[in-house]
Amino acid sequence: MPTLFEPLSLGAVTTPNRVFMAPLTRMRATVPGDVPNELMRDYYAQRASAGLVISEGTQISPEGKGYMDTPGIYSDEQVEGWRTITDAVHAGGGLIAAQLWHVGRVSHESFHASPDGEGLPVSASASPYRNRTTIRGEDGRPTRANCPTPRALELDEMPRLLEDYRRATVNAREAGFDLVEIHGAHGYLLHQFLSPDSNQRDDVYGGSLENRARLMLEVTDAVAGAWSSDRVGIRISPIGSFNGTEDPDGTESGLYVARELAGRNLAFLHLSEPDWAGGPQLDDGFRRELRAAFAGPIIGAGNYDAEKAQRLLDAGLIDAAAFGRAFIANPDLPRRLEDDLQLNAPDPDTFYGGDEAGYTDYPAYA
Structure with a gap:
């Protein structure tokens, strides 16, 4: 069986190893405009060995x-x-995917203010729910705020939404990314449509599992059509509670989506497991069912260490592992894992927002 440090064919690319860097919200883009900047360039370039x-x-x-x-x-x-950023990662010998994100209702009205003051986040349904997001406080630092009740997306808005995904894919290609990953996990928009907990629609996007999965699959087709299916992956989190979204049918819906995606020749399926967010550990039974449903490369993520990753590689249940907090503190993580070197400990107080502290100042192993 392969080790974490062997190459992997991933759609249109071949990765040099199987220690992937998970998507990590860090809140350091330049405002106004939410523009990636030089600090972000340095952060990603440091981690190009993933x-x-x-x-x-x-x-x-x-x-x-x-x-x-x-x-x-x-x-x-x-x-x-x-x-x-992509130029810097490539200069370091790395590959980089853009994670395409629409948060849906996990938002705040201050981000959507319209001239008439009635801007609201959107979702599958206009249902109150309990969750918080992060906005800028009066002191300029991140502060937590309650999410409002969203408005439901109308049927005539769906073409515009699909065009937003298509255009973002074209932009990712123009920006030099090697792949894109659709964010279909963690209680964000596509997950909100998939879960009956957050989707109470009675049209073609609600009710049955087939209808609730429709938007996720339409987005996948739009993104693949804008580039190529072998440049597209998708992240799902069908089991667990994320951002105020419960998924009582998660096992069934996750396997249904995986079977539908299997025929689309995607680069990968990225499974986010619930234990990273305080949920239970995923059992291997679901992993076996997922492997049977999706024959392409599967990336596992969720409170992984080298031992867990290698065990699941040996069992044939994943093809690569994505590491999050370990990559925050260890820009040279693949080397540290391969040589069994001591890991830096991450500082949670610097995860979100700020400057280079806790971002670009973690040292590589001397």
Whole structure:
């Protein structure tokens, strides 16, 4: 069986190893404009030894924004900013994917203010729910705020939403990314449509599992059509509670989506497991069912260490592992894991927002 440090064929690319960098929200884009900047360039370049760097969630439109200082990929300035980052990662011998993000209801009205003051986040349904997001406080620092009740997307808005995903994919290609990853996990927009907990629609996007999965699959087809299916991956989190979204049918819906995606020749399926967010550990039974449903490369993520990753590689249940907090503190993580070197400990107080502290100042192993 392969080790974490062997190459992997991933759609149109071949990764140098199987230690991937998970998408990590860090809230350091330049405002106004949510533009990627030189600090972000240095951060990603430091981590270019990952088999694949997956970018932080990158909103496909102003409507898709849900947190302060997160980057977008819908304006010319944002594309130019990302180009400096992809160039730096490539110069370091790395590969990088753009994670295409629409948060849906996990947002705040201050991000969507319209001239009449009635801007609201959007979702599958206009249902109250309990969750918080991060906005800029009066002191300029991140602060937590309650999410409002969203408005439901109308049927006649769906073509515009699909165009937003398509345009973001074109922009990612122009910005020099090697792949894109659709964010279909963690209680964000596509997950909100998939889960009956957040989707109470009675049209073609609601009710049955087939209808609730429709938007996720339409988005996948739009993104693949804008580039190539072997340049497209998708992240799902069918089991667990994320951002106020419960998924009582998660096992069934996750396997249904995986079977539908299997025929689309995607680069990969990225499974986010619930234990990273305080949920239970995923059992291997679901992993076996997922492997049977999706024959392409599967990336596992969720409180992984080298031992867990190698065990699942040996069992044939994953093909690569994505590491999050370990990559925050260890820019040279693949080397540290391969040589069994001591890991730096991450500082949670610097995860979100700020400057280079806790961002670009973690040392490589001497």
